[in-house]
Amino acid sequence: MDSQKKTPARLALPMEEWLTPVEGEDRLIAWSRTQEWRHSDFRRDVTALIAQLQQQASHRWALCFNDSYYFAVALLAVLYCNKLPVLPGHQRQAQLEEQQPEFDALLTDCALKLQCPALILPTAILAVEQADNSELPSFPQDASLVLFTSGSTGTPQKIIKSVASLQTESQWLVQRWGKQLHGARFVATVSSQHMYGLTFRFMLPLGLGLPFYSSSLEVHEQLVFMANQFSLALVSSPTFLQRLDDRLNKISSVQIFSAGGPLAAKEAARVQQLCGVYPTDIYGTTETSIIASRQQQHEGTPWTLFDGVKLCVEPENRVRVFSELILQPGGIELSDNIELAVNGREFHLIGRKDRIVKIAEQRLSLSEIEHRLCQLPTIDDACVITIEKNGRPYIAAAVVLSASARQQLQQQSHSAVTLALRQSLRPWLAAVALPRFWRFLPEIPLNQQGKRAYAELKELFL
Known part of the structure; x- marks a missing residue:
């Protein structure tokens, strides 16, 4: 009979049930070199942070963490408070200052100083006295979060992801690899604050009830x-x-x-x-x-x-x-x-x-790197390309120096000038995005159509 058809069993534990206690069980959630966090610790820490967040008027909270356990605590607490988690995907001070219109407040375990309210973990949760059986608010059914990625123009592109979508994605993964992963512990070399790490390092182990290592x-x-x-x-x-x-x-x-x-x-x-x-x-x-x-x-x-x-x-x-x-x-x-x-x-x-390239698994915008170069007072124009050396891709920059920088080049070595340029870019760009190879030109070469001659530029780095 059709009425006897069974609804498919849920494969991955939904996020709203991650903190539900199981009688007689206090499973391991995460561990570090010096500490373990069990389910009771996880629930206690999330409820403690909820108590702190409920006293804050801010709605959009940027999450910037080195430790994945405290990232998990922060993300769940923000969602339970029906606030919006914003994942910039990095902990760079200068770039966060530039992105600050996208968030109202900050949750972090890093030494960041921004002009907005901030809660530092684990200090913010250690200061709260709460009973182990504290009640949780209702989990919002329309919860979502914000991530950022590079667009083709080089401007960080805001992407809104619903929690429902993330959980559907987890179901797909568990259906494919759940049995194989039974009994495993998760370790990672990637951050939880990007889409891949969020799905595989965060959603997947917690959905399966498996522990994860808190550091990379x-x-x-x-x-x-x-x-x-x-x-x-x-x-x-x-x-x-x-x-x-x-x-x-x-x-x-x-x-x-x-x-x-x-x-x-x-x-x-x-x-x-x-x-x-x-x-x-x-x-x-x-x-x-x-x-x-x-x-x-x-x-x-x-x-x-x-x-x-x-x-x-x-x-x-x-x-x-x-x-x-x-x-x-x-x-x-x-x-x-x-x-x-x-x-x-x-x-x-x-x-x-x-013009989006991937180097060391980071999605880099060549347009963004050029933009940052041209913002430097020592550079009048710049063109950035990728080249391959010994089978590996690198960023190479052809730049037109300002008059004062050209005088400086006559007094200093090529390496000293390029080192100074790299240092000037560090507040804005990830290390892998800093140009490794440099050429100083009187002007950027153009082809007959008036467009940049990329083939000619590549020949400069052979």
Whole structure:
């Protein structure tokens, strides 16, 4: 009988149930080198921060954290207070000052000094005396948060994500890898404050009821040390995986996720030799959420779309993605060129369309770097490109110095001037976005159409 059909069981614990106690159980939520946080600690810390936030009039709270446990506490507390979490995705003072119109107040564990109300964790929650059984407010059903990504113009683009969308995304992941991840602990080399880390480092372990390491792994030795103690799932990137040391002991990982850029097949094979499993590449964007995945056990493995995602090829090779995770009825156009298979479910990536590049899994806007260069008083004009050295991409800058800077160049070495320029850019740009190679020109070369001659510029760095 149709009436006997069962509703599919929920696979991932929804966010509004993360703090619900289970009788006789106080499971591990997170751990660090010196501390463990269990479910009772997590609930206590969130309710303590809720008490603090309820006394604040501010609605939009920027979250800037090094520690993922306190990020989790902050994010849940802001949502329970029916306020808006804003994730700038970085902790750079100068850029936060520039973005300050996007938020009213700050939650952080960093030494940031902004002209807005701020609560510093864990100090803000240690100051609150609360009973362990404190009641939680009702979880808002229309909760959302804000992330930022680079747009094609170089201006940070605000992206609003509903919690419902994030939870649907988690359901997809649990349906695909939930059984495999059973009993694992999550460790990561990426931040929880970007879309990939938010989904895989934050939503996935908490939805599965699995513990996560509160700090980011920085070196291979940390991974080996932890793998000797626990069954691990690693949330990582090609940059970290490419740096794995063949001389260290081999480990056995439950799962390795990689995102931010394609991982070469030979590197995937090397990861399998060192970590016991082929990494799973994840493809997606902040705007679209997850789109596809692949596990490269041989060269040329195509990407496979997640169920619920469809690609549509339009004129001039434009590709639009439609998904249950995308609110826009017209879908979103991808910035990548792709070659879609006949079955419509698999594809190959064949390069980017715009001036957004990925280096060390960070999405960088060449236009933004140029803009920051041209703001310096020592530079009249600038053009930024990517070049490849020893198989790795780098940022290269061709600049036209001001008259005073040209005089300075005659008195100082080339390296001294470029070092000063890099230092001037640090308040605005991530380290990987700072140009590594420099050329000083009387003017930026143009082609016959009056546009910048990028081929000629690349020849300058050969």
